[in-house]
Amino acid sequence: MSALAWTAVASLAAWAWLLLGQGFFWRTDQRLPPHGEPESWPDVAVVVPARDEAAMLPLSLPSLLHQDYPGRARIVLVDDDSSDGTGDTARALAVRYGGLPLSVVCPGEPDPGWTGKLWALRHGMAAAGVEADGPGLPKEPKEPERPERPPEYLLLTDADIAHAPDSLRALVASARAHRLDLVSQMARLRVESGWERLVVPAFVYFFCQLYPFRRVNRHGARTAAAAGGCVLLRTEAAVRAGVPDSIRQAVIDDVSLARAVQRSGGRIWLGLADGVTSVRPYPRLADLWRMVSRSAYTQLRYSPALLAGTVAGLALVYLVPPVALFAGLAGGDAVAAWSGGGAWAVMTATYLPMLRYYRLTPSLALPLPFTALLYLLMTLDSAGRHHLGRGASWKGRRYARPRAAPESAGPGAAAERARS
Template sequence: MSAVVWIAVGSLAAWGWLLLGQGFYWRTDQRLPPHEGYRTNTGNAKDDEGDDSRFWPSVAIVVPARDEAAVLPESLPSLLAQVYPGKAEIFLVDDGSGDGTGELARELAGRYGGLPLTVSTPGEPEPGWTGKLWAVRHGIALARARDPEYLLLTDADIAHEPDSLRELVASARSQDFDLVSQMARLRVVSGWEKLIVPAFVYFFAQLYPFRWINRPGGRTAAAAGGCALLRTETAVRARVPESIHQAVIDDVSLARAVRRDGGRIWLGLAERVDSVRPYPRLADLWRMVARSAYAQLTHNPLLLLGTVAGLAVIYLAPPAAVAAGVFAGNGAAGWTGFAAWAVMTGTYIPILRYYRLSLWLAPLLPFTALLYLLMTVDSAVRHYRGRGAAWKGRTYRRPRTAPDQ
């Protein structure tokens, strides 16, 4: 057989493994765990025959925010309006914003009311800290003065349905989880968002299959930093965020720290949590991916080469083999490549349905994978040029991905 046929066969074999042996990562049924037996009332005496607010644990909501005035009017009111039977309050940490983020947060709290809001600023990060984790550290320190049982770590671009906090706590308590996180439904409005955003979630799940993460005693660990409910006691034991202070990919690092300490974690797709941050242009999405892609590979050139080769064989070889079949008359390559492409397309359909997008985007996954390949290479180039992981005016030249690396 020709080299093209062998590569196509290898790609088809890889897709057979991914379909059945990689934790069924392509399925989208990992949603917030049920909480039968846990009371999910509103604490309203008329509805529940008494005020049960004491039954619910106290929660401190920590929101790190840097130059978030554009999205805060959509996200912060959703936190202020949380319907939670127990005690809850919000700590928004204005991380050196230059756009009036802190002032806007106070104005929104005055306009909408709801949960109590404290706005504070931590000053510039100490050496070795990423900006977000420095802000989280400051917010957790403020929150612990109130002695909350849980911490909800949520980004400033995340909007929550009114019952989001209640459902998170009910699931965490009923299943005895130390960390419950949901991957927020990202915005898919522009053409580039529709093409690239679902693939971001798809690739993340392929790398960190949710079923493996949620398996008791499993070794795979990851979380979604935009919405993570963390038991305060666990955070203290795992020394969060001090133990992960240099991590750019802070959500994965958080989950590893909790699991290493013996905590139980859960990750799934969100139904009540949405990101309102827009990425209308390809350049916006490119920066979002490239800032941390090489950090995910631990800045290892060999891992980069392996990733590029793997993406090429798994995602790019099938359409290339089909082209060889059509234009070069290589029937074996064409049919093998078509079979691999078909399996690839089928695994992408569930995430497109989750995002309520046209299924005609599924066959375009090889093109999207090519873009991600180029973003990853660009991330490495930026690193070696000394620009590292740049975000909102800060550059981290040699960030770590996890506390054990």
């Protein structure tokens, strides 16, 4: 056989393994587990880190203010040194819409060694009455306006995430019914522009390939992940894991949070959302490019070897099938054509459930190799930015390489994203 044929056969074998051996990552049936309602509803604090989010809050904050939750709940919005009046916008929305009580805290610029979102979460948790301490970590100084008792649960959600009226109720009921310490839902992202339809479902698909939800949700499994836009966290588990202090440098904070909770003995769950949506637009390719490239090399632990392996893996799995199919047909290489066509067919079939979840046309499965090429280039751009000293950045903040780099990456890591 030709070298092209052998490569195509290797790609087909890789897809056979991904189809059956990677936790059925392509299925989209991991939704909130069935649950009844608890006898009593625990107190919950909703913590919303927000940096320059005045434009997003009118689309998201009212959905939190109007949560249909039978127990006591309050919202703490952390104005992370915004320059656009984020805090004032939040207060005005609370006056206009009523609902859950809202307070705004402004912690200022992060201390050295902290990423902005985790610094904001630390102060939001402190304002809710939760001590940000852990083994060997200093306690947050007490604040005079803290509640008399800390909430039993924390809902950590981003300022660009809108929730259905029963979102908090369903999250708490599921956590209680299944004794879960962390329940996270991957928000349904916006897919209105042409680039969003091409890139966003693939983004979630690649994430599921890297962190198969079924493995994450299997008790005792080593795979851990969360989606930072919507995380319900039991306060006791947060204190036991020492978060956010123990992950203060993490750029990919949601996965680091899930790992910390899991390592401390907590049970975690991750699935796709039906009533949690992102309202942030990414209308241009440049917007999506920045979202991915700002943290892709971080996920690869800033390792040239892992970068080379990821590029080779993406090329073998996603780029070889169409090349082998067309080159085999043109050159009369039947093995290359059949193997490449078979690999492309499996790739397409595994992508269809994600397109159905996003209510998009099945024809968008065919250009998945092109989308994978975009992610490969985004990953290379991320590495280039790091080596040029520009590194991971977000809304005017640039983050240096942490002393303790994030943990393992795998095939498809180019799709990993940094949640704001």
